[in-house]
Amino acid sequence: MDKITVTSPLLPPLDELTPYLQDIWQRNWLTNNGHYHQQLENELCKYLDVPHISLFSNGTLALITALQLLELKGEVITTPYTFVATAHAIKWNNLTPVFVDIDPTTFNIDPTKIEAAITEKTSAILPVHVYGTPCNDAAIKAIAKKYGLKVIYDAAHAFGVKENNQSVLNYGDLSILSFHATKAYSTIEGGAVVCKTLEQKQRLDQLKNFGFESETQVSVCGINAKLNEIQAAFGLVTLSKVGDAIKARKKIAQTYDFALANVKGIRLLNNSSNVQANYSYYPILVERNDLHISRDKLFDKLKENNILARRYFYPLVTDFKAYESDNYDPFFARCVSENVICLPIHPSLTKEMLNKIIKVLLNVFDYKQ
Ligand SMILES: *Cc1c(COP(=O)(O)O)cnc(C)c1O
Numbered sequence: 001m002d003k004i005t006v007t008s009p010l011l012p013p014l015d016e017l018t019p020y021l022q023d024i025w026q027r028n029w030l031t032n033n034g035h036y037h038q039q040l041e042n043e044l045c046k047y048l049d050v051p052h053i054s055l056f057s058n059g060t061l062a063l064i065t066a067l068q069l070l071e072l073k074g075e076v077i078t079t080p081y082t083f084v085a086t087a088h089a090i091k092w093n094n095l096t097p098v099f100v101d102i103d104p105t106t107f108n109i110d111p112t113k114i115e116a117a118i119t120e121k122t123s124a125i126l127p128v129h130v131y132g133t134p135c136n137d138a139a140i141k142a143i144a145k146k147y148g149l150k151v152i153y154d155a156a157h158a159f160g161v162k163e164n165n166q167s168v169l170n171y172g173d174l175s176i177l178s179f180h181a182t183k184a185y186s187t188i189e190g191g192a193v194v195c196k197t198l199e200q201k202q203r204l205d206q207l208k209n210f211g212f213e214s215e216t217q218v219s220v221c222g223i224n225a226k227l228n229e230i231q232a233a234f235g236l237v238t239l240s241k242v243g244d245a246i247k248a249r250k251k252i253a254q255t256y257d258f259a260l261a262n263v264k265g266i267r268l269l270n271n272s273s274n275v276q277a278n279y280s281y282y283p284i285l286v287e288r289n290d291l292h293i294s295r296d297k298l299f300d301k302l303k304e305n306n307i308l309a310r311r312y313f314y315p316l317v318t319d320f321k322a323y324e325s326d327n328y329d330p331f332f333a334r335c336v337s338e339n340v341i342c343l344p345i346h347p348s349l350t351k352e353m354l355n356k357i358i359k360v361l362l363n364v365f366d367y368k369q
Helices: 014-027 035-048 059-069 084-092 137-147 198-207 229-239 242-260 295-304 331-339 351-364
Strands: 052-056 075-078 096-099 122-126 150-154 174-178 191-195 212-214 266-268 282-286 340-343
Touching: 014 035, 014 229, 035 052, 035 229, 052 059, 052 198, 059 084, 059 150, 059 174, 059 191, 059 198, 075 084, 084 096, 084 122, 122 137, 137 150, 191 198, 242 266, 242 282, 242 351, 282 331, 295 340, 295 351, 331 340
Parallel strands: 075 096, 075 122, 122 150, 150 174
Antiparallel strands: 052 191, 174 191, 266 282, 282 340
């Protein structure tokens, strides 16, 4: 059997993409807020149930520009248990990241620990909906209100996620999405900022286009973060497939849930019943067990069987050289980071592959059905 990867991109059928490409060639308009770019922004607003979206060439530039839009100063509170781009976006804005530990049950920033990290310099909180699990927005909102802070959610994992039938992308002042090929929904590379007002959207559109306010005026240092027409067309076709892809992911998650529920040595992440998830990750924690199977040992065993799981997020952001000087050692984030492993979950994963993964896992933990 071929290698089984942790994720696999959602590809648009070529015969469905071709008419779009022909149309782009005919229009002879390749980028700069083109026809399909506008259509994709509109369709994403409807699909995600959000008021305004500005598309970006990737999620990192979306994050950097979202922070720039809010004209922040000083310190921004965030989590060490995330992809490194979250912290990078803070530094690219000449702001200082201040790390706060996670809640070991949700893997998201622990709101009860945020207040202790607030100083006179704090201007915002940048939480991450890790694996698409919604952050405790009510608690974060209350703290933000009390101290007059902005809230920007890194929602790179939370495409289409709802809580109590409301899109989590409407939480906070702004949310950012990533449409990288490894995410639940992709435009190959791509991203977006979700915002509340048309004014904010127009400002974001300017900032991602060098800061041009008109043909002859630029008043701030914007960047080039525009998404092109070919990627927008790719995104329009995959948008019509993403609902089915999420259903396929859900089935895989349920199969894992059922098969692994009673295996000593494996802890599963509980999904809350009021959350409509996107199942883009399937993290498990390797717990202390009589067989002394560590996370890394499991990782190697899976690899021996051509199953490429991922230690995600490991190492912690605060363990990278670029953040070492912050000198911060988060207890729970470290525990999770050292014991977590994300299993393969994507629509191209066949039943045969899934059964093989489960068989290997049960074998490693010596589980008799
Ligand atoms: C993927 C990801 C990003 C960055 O998105 P890109 O589109 O790859 O730039 C940021 N934050 C998190 C949590 C991510 O997973």
